[in-house]
Amino acid sequence: MKKLFFILIIYLTYISLGLPDSLLGVTWPEMIHDFPVEQSAAGLISMSVAVCTVISSLQTPRILKKIGTGNLIFTSVLLTSIGLIGFSLSQSFYFLLIAAVPLGFGAGAIDTSLNDYVSVNLEAYHMNWLHAFWGIGATMGPLIMGFTLRSQFSWRMGYFIIAGLQLFIALVLFLSLPLWKKDKELQTRADTPSFSIPSLIKDKGIVFSLLAFLVYVSLEGTVFLWGSTYLITIKDLTPATASFILSIFFTSLTLGRILSGFVTFWLSNQKMLYASCGILLLGILAMTIGSTVLLYTGLGFIGLGCAAIFPTMMHETPRRFGEDKSSSVIGLQVASGYIGITTLPPLFGVLFQTISMQLFPLFLVLLTLVLVALTIGIEKRPMVSK
DSSP states (O other), rough: OOOHHHHHHHHHHHHHHHTTTHHHHHHHHHHHGOOOGGGGGGHHHHHHHHHHHHHHHHHHHHHHHHHHHHHHHHHHHHHHHHHHHHHHHHSSHHHHHHHHHHHHHHHHHHHHHHHHHHHHSSHHHHHHHHHHHHHHHHHHHHHHHHHHHHTTTTTHHHHHHHHHHHHHHHHHHHTGGGGGHHHHHHHHHSOOOOHHHHHTTSHHHHHHHHHHHHHHHHHHHHHEEEEHHHHHHHHHHOOHHHHHHHHHHHHHHHHHHHHHHTTTTTOHHHHHHHHHHHOOOHHHHHHHHHHHHHHHHHHHHHHHHHHHHHHHHHHHHHHHHHHHHHHHHHHHHHHHHHHHHHHHHHHHHHHHHOOOOTTTHHHHHHHHHHHHHHHHHHHSSSOOOO
């Protein structure tokens, strides 16, 4: 019972990671009325969060050695709540950029430290379910904001409510600190050698892994950013219909992660990755050639194919590179993913606008095939046993 309670706390923490992630996109049309800036200024806020997240991810292994996982996660959730309160109180656009700093630092530390903890200490199905709870948080955030706005409250109240939820989760984490076995963990981490980035990237397998995270997260971000545009411009759908169909992707992504947790009882992580890429390719094909039911099915299969890839690659890190390197490598993987989603989807958008939106499914196929090639490259190197 004590272990189950502890695992539920870990899941709750990942809900807290997802809560703020999708807020800016749905709130910005309301927020911009309070600030004398262009519509595109939202990109500066998201970029500030992303940069701080990358920095935090790279520094997390060093901080873990000093304070341990429990203390770091508690502090990080507290930081995200401070960032959200900052958003709710902001009277200046520049203060929004300042509030983005603790939001990014908190997110990077939570993402890296929890993925490291679960990959080393828990089974693969927990990793899939952990990321499903991120999806629950990412879904709850816009729902809470939408309910707040429909109730005639300001967007500031929505941010304040979600900040309150983060503070509640931080309180739960504070009360659960004894469950994290801090003394044992700190001693273990103190005995673990430090690994610099140059020493890590000498391993070709780690380089392939970083590229795999960059490619996968870019693929997911490309669907997020340009999926609706493709459905509207190429499939001649209305914005409302396109949004509904794209919601199928998000739903199947979350449900797929729950389902994948059960599938791991029968399939190894390697087979799960290859099967996921196969489902992803089928989904892209169905979306490209289909309409009505086949188009809906295609987006569902794309979400289902994506579902297990990120958590499975995370869970493979200790097996691939050794538990002693896992926190350092996971920090690099999280950073690589954020770099990918910040740079490649906008770049693809320029190409889509310049050439044709019909390139959208082709790019998804190319990214999937590159991911398969990188996975094969990692598997061909000698594995580091635990």
